[in-house]
Amino acid sequence: MRLLPMLALTLAMLLWGSSFIALKHVLSVWGFGQVLFMRMLVAACCWLFLWRKLGNFRYQAGDWRWLVLLAVLEPCLYFLCEVNALRFTSAGQAGMVCALLPLMVALVAYLLLGERITRRQMGGFALAIAGVMVLSVSGEQPLGAPNPLLGNSLEMLAMLCAATYSVTFKKLSSRYGVMPLTALQAFVGSLFFFPFALREPWPDSWQPMDLAVIIYLGAFVTLGAYLLNNWAVTQVKVTLAAAYVNLLPVFTLLFAYWLLDERLTLLQGLACLLVLMGIAVGQMPGTRRRPVTA
Numbered sequence: 001m002r003l004l005p006m007l008a009l010t011l012a013m014l015l016w017g018s019s020f021i022a023l024k025h026v027l028s029v030w031g032f033g034q035v036l037f038m039r040m041l042v043a044a045c046c047w048l049f050l051w052r053k054l055g056n057f058r059y060q061a062g063d064w065r066w067l068v069l070l071a072v073l074e075p076c077l078y079f080l081c082e083v084n085a086l087r088f089t090s091a092g093q094a095g096m097v098c099a100l101l102p103l104m105v106a107l108v109a110y111l112l113l114g115e116r117i118t119r120r121q122m123g124g125f126a127l128a129i130a131g132v133m134v135l136s137v138s139g140e141q142p143l144g145a146p147n148p149l150l151g152n153s154l155e156m157l158a159m160l161c162a163a164t165y166s167v168t169f170k171k172l173s174s175r176y177g178v179m180p181l182t183a184l185q186a187f188v189g190s191l192f193f194f195p196f197a198l199r200e201p202w203p204d205s206w207q208p209m210d211l212a213v214i215i216y217l218g219a220f221v222t223l224g225a226y227l228l229n230n231w232a233v234t235q236v237k238v239t240l241a242a243a244y245v246n247l248l249p250v251f252t253l254l255f256a257y258w259l260l261d262e263r264l265t266l267l268q269g270l271a272c273l274l275v276l277m278g279i280a281v282g283q284m285p286g287t288r289r290r291p292v293t294a
Helices: 003-026 032-049 064-088 091-098 101-112 119-138 148-176 178-198 208-235 238-259 266-283
Strands: none
Touching (some): 003 208, 032 064, 032 178, 032 208, 064 148, 064 178, 091 238, 119 266, 148 178, 148 208, 148 238, 208 238
8 A cells, every 4th residue: 555655755854954054053052973973873773673673684695795885875875975965065956956856766776776757757857847946946045145156066975875875775675574674774874983073072061851851853854754764675676665755855844934034935835835736746556547348
């Protein structure tokens, strides 16, 4: 049944959308390496309580290359590119680059898995991408964009990592299961970002609210959102799952309106509706032609 994967993907995007608000808070307290390390560590600790669920991991010869590729793509390279991209370009331009993810996933899925994409899906992608672009340029743009070309290039690399990660996960999930592969990310991410955390000065005192936000990022976003998204990828075509990433700026905008009292304009509201229409069109089943009989 496709309803459960759709709900899982929507909830995953809701959690990821809220993470931008949470990150805005904790990045004012800790450096980006510390934040990434702590959220990965929290997720890894949560997985330790679920270690019985990871017992079905049985390594198959020759898969080490794919497993290493999976962990390196996300969280390692993806987070490095994503965080540093926003240092050089505006959020609006980065959002327009993010809108290309479904098409990039479709290309990688075609090359590695042989998945086909229908005209209806292409039309839905186009509507969603148009909505994201309108949403990206309709808000006020920050002045701090010292090198947009570099920033957009890093964002493009981040999207390429995300696209290849999704397809690689789809390939490996049939042999190892969703939970062991998702747990692998948390443990590898903790080790990878630990040196980055040591390079930055730690604050003298930690506030309970700051720690609560870190726990939320680790337990609900790094573990929960990835688990929901990864499970859904195993239930539907990876190209269909990728279309839901266009909900991210929509949910982020709504959270900013709710929690940060940011203003929601009429144009932004219409852009959100356009994104939702695009995803709905892409999810519609294609019509089959009946054979012509004499």
